[in-house]
Amino acid sequence: MALISVLVLAGCGSEQKDDIELRGQLTTSNGGDLPADATARISLVQQVGDDSERRIVAEQSIHQIGVPPIAFDLKVGRGLLSQDGRYGLSAEILDGEGGVVWQTPVPQTISPFADKQAPSLLMLQQSVDSGDTSFANYACADQFGFAASLEKKAALVHLGRRQISLTHSKAHNHDAARYADDHNNELTIGKNSAELSVDGATHTNCVVVPDTAPADEVSDATGNEAKPELNGRQDNASGAAGTTTEESKNASDIDQ
Numbered sequence: 001m002a003l004i005s006v007l008v009l010a011g012c013g014s015e016q017k018d019d020i021e022l023r024g025q026l027t028t029s030n031g032g033d034l035p036a037d038a039t040a041r042i043s044l045v046q047q048v049g050d051d052s053e054r055r056i057v058a059e060q061s062i063h064q065i066g067v068p069p070i071a072f073d074l075k076v077g078r079g080l081l082s083q084d085g086r087y088g089l090s091a092e093i094l095d096g097e098g099g100v101v102w103q104t105p106v107p108q109t110i111s112p113f114a115d116k117q118a119p120s121l122l123m124l125q126q127s128v129d130s131g132d133t134s135f136a137n138y139a140c141a142d143q144f145g146f147a148a149s150l151e152k153k154a155a156l157v158h159l160g161r162r163q164i165s166l167t168h169s170k171a172h173n174h175d176a177a178r179y180a181d182d183h184n185n186e187l188t189i190g191k192n193s194a195e196l197s198v199d200g201a202t203h204t205n206c207v208v209v210p211d212t213a214p215a216d217e218v219s220d221a222t223g224n225e226a227k228p229e230l231n232g233r234q235d236n237a238s239g240a241a242g243t244t245t246e247e248s249k250n251a252s253d254i255d256q
Contacts, residue, residue: 018078020112024120025069026091028102032126037096040065042072042122043182045107047086053170054088054107056182057081065093069121076112087112090182091122099163100127127165138194141205146196148187155179155187159198 026040040062045054058076072091081087088107092100102124110120135147135158147158157164166179166187173190180186186197194206 019075020078020081020117022074022076022089022110022112022117022120023072024089024122025071026093026122026124027069028093028124029126031068032102034065034068034093035095035101038065038101039063039094040070040072040091041094042074042089042091043107044074044076044112045088045090045182046082047088054182057087081112083113089120089122091124093124097160097162099161100165102126103165127163136208137210138196138206139209140196140203142203144196144203144206145209146203146206148194150177150179150189157185157187157196157198164198 022044026042028034042060042062044057044059046057047053048055057080058074060072060074062070062072074089086109088109090104090107092103095101104122105125108120108122110117133149133156135149135156137145137147139145149156153168155166155168157166164181164185166181166185169178169180169186171178171188173188175191177189178186179188184197184200186195188195192207193204196203196206
C-alpha cells in the first residue's frame with residue numbers, strides 16, 4: 001500500500017471542504033523501470049514574474065509507489081491560490097538515496113479554478129545517466145565536498161551517491177552561471193569560486209580540487225568523505241492511517 005505525505009507551503013495542510021483537488025497519474029516514457037525503494041513527489045507550482053521563475057504552492061509525496069501508472073490526489077486550499085495566477089504540475093521520482101531518477105521536463109499547465117478539473121497525465125523522462133559524464137570535485141570553505149558536471153543547459157551534482165539534476169536559470173550576477181530546481185537546490189558558478197545551496201544549507205567559496213576520489217565518494221579539502229544530509233524533509237504523522245502531513249515554514253522563489 002502506498003504511503004502519502006502532503007506538504008502545503010502556506011496555511012494549514014489539513015483537508016477543508018473548499019480545497020481544490022488535483023487528480024492525475026504519473027507515467028514514465030518508454031515504460032522505464034523504477035527503483036524498488038522509489039518515492040514520487042508531485043508539486044503544484046505558480047509562475048512568478050516571467051516564465052523562468054516558479055514557486056511551489058503544495059506538494060504530495062507518495063512512498064512505496066509500485067509500478068506506473070502512479071495515481072496522485074493533491075489537495076490545496078483555495079485561499080492559497082490567485083484567480084489570475086498561472087499554475088502547473090511537476091513531478092519527480094527519487095531513489096532511496098534521494099537522487100532524482102525521473103522527472104517532468106517542464107510543469108504541465110493547469111487551471112485549478114476550472115469547473116471541471118480533468119485528471120492530469122504527467123509524463124516523466126529519465127534523468128541524465130552520469131555514467132559517461134565528467135565531474136569536477138569541489139571543496140567549500142566549510143569543508144563540505146561535492147562533485148559537479150556542467151553543461152550549457154543543465155548541471156548534475158553528486159552528493160555521495162545522491163544525484164541532483166539542475167536546470168540552467170537566470171543568474172543574479174551576469175558574471176556567474178546559475179543552475180537550480182524547484183526545491184531551492186541551487187549551484188552558482190562564479191569566476192573564482194562556486195556556491196551550492198542544498199536541503200536548506202548554503203556552502204560558499206567552493207573551489208575545484210584535484211581528482212582525489214571517484215564521483216560517488218567525493219572528498220572535502222581535508223580528504224575526509226563528505227557526508228551531506230540526504231534530505232531535510234521529515235513526515236509528521238497525522239490521524240489518518242497511512243497518511244502523513246507536513247507544514248512548511250516558507251517557500252522561496254527561485255529562477256528557472
